[in-house]
Amino acid sequence: MALRGHSSSALLELYLERRADLVRFFTIRLRSVAAAEDLVQDIYVRLSCLDDHTEIQNPTAYLYRLGSNLMLDRLRGERRTAHRDGAWLDSQTVRIGNEEISAEPSAEAAVAARQRLALLTAAIQDLNPQTQRIFRMHKFEGLSHPQVAAALGISRSAVEKHMMAALKHLLARLP
Template sequence: MDLQEDGRSALIGLYLERRSDLVRFFTVRLRSPAAAEDLVQDIYVRLSGMDQPVEIQNPVAYLYRLGSNLMLDKLRGERRTAHRDGAWLDSQTTRVGIHEISAEPSAEAAVAARQRLALLTQALTELSPQTQRVFRMHKFEGLSHPQVAAELGISRSAVEKHMMAALKHLAARLR
């Protein structure tokens, strides 16, 4: 066994002796026995992964300092995560007073919209094929009345009449 292994073994032996003290110490600081257990386990992982020999004047103080540094790193990471998540939430919601209003529709609104869409789709099938084409080209494809007329080879007035008939029929069916 070389000097590096001796130093690491001595530190791990000291860690094992002081493990319960470390857990108590960090439980008070983190206010969570589970978080303290995780942190003390991280100390062991760090000790067991040391590659280079380290000359340590006070090994007990080193264990507590190592744990404190790991704890601070963890807390900083949690703070960054909370800040990032808060910024994302702020960008995705609108606040009115203390209430958050989501940009997403509620489940009820989504179901109602799907039902209206199903009714609209059914009502469209009841139109004549030419009226359906005119309506789809204008409303779904975004073509203007003159563009629809040119595409279908009909007059602009005919497009307007098809649109009026379609809208009248849909309004009656969706009431």
């Protein structure tokens, strides 16, 4: 039986007659009633968008072919998504053997780091202003000893002495 002219409405009627059969057919293939229901609903959406002048030689076969194509598209999409998500997870995960290691520090490590930072900040604030300025420029801004000396208009030797005094002070204050 070929459908011509108002084939869209005749095809929708056939769909409604065969809907339960379509759900059973795709439930077996997808192993899920919910997935089959979604797929059969997608068939309806596609049918409702068909041009009325489309000629279909075998409407029943067309319904099953349309459903099979939609199912394959969905499965390919799920496979691509799983592959992409797996690749992202692998790029974000550190493993030692089969053991997954968290890249995030533990809560205890984070608290200990904050405490050490607070002690370091307090110890730096105890330095005299010139030593503090030199220490910050060298350690935090990344300037070399000659660059710090040039910026402050002092000798390189003076920068080295201030840095040694700062490091001695910090070692004495920090556990």
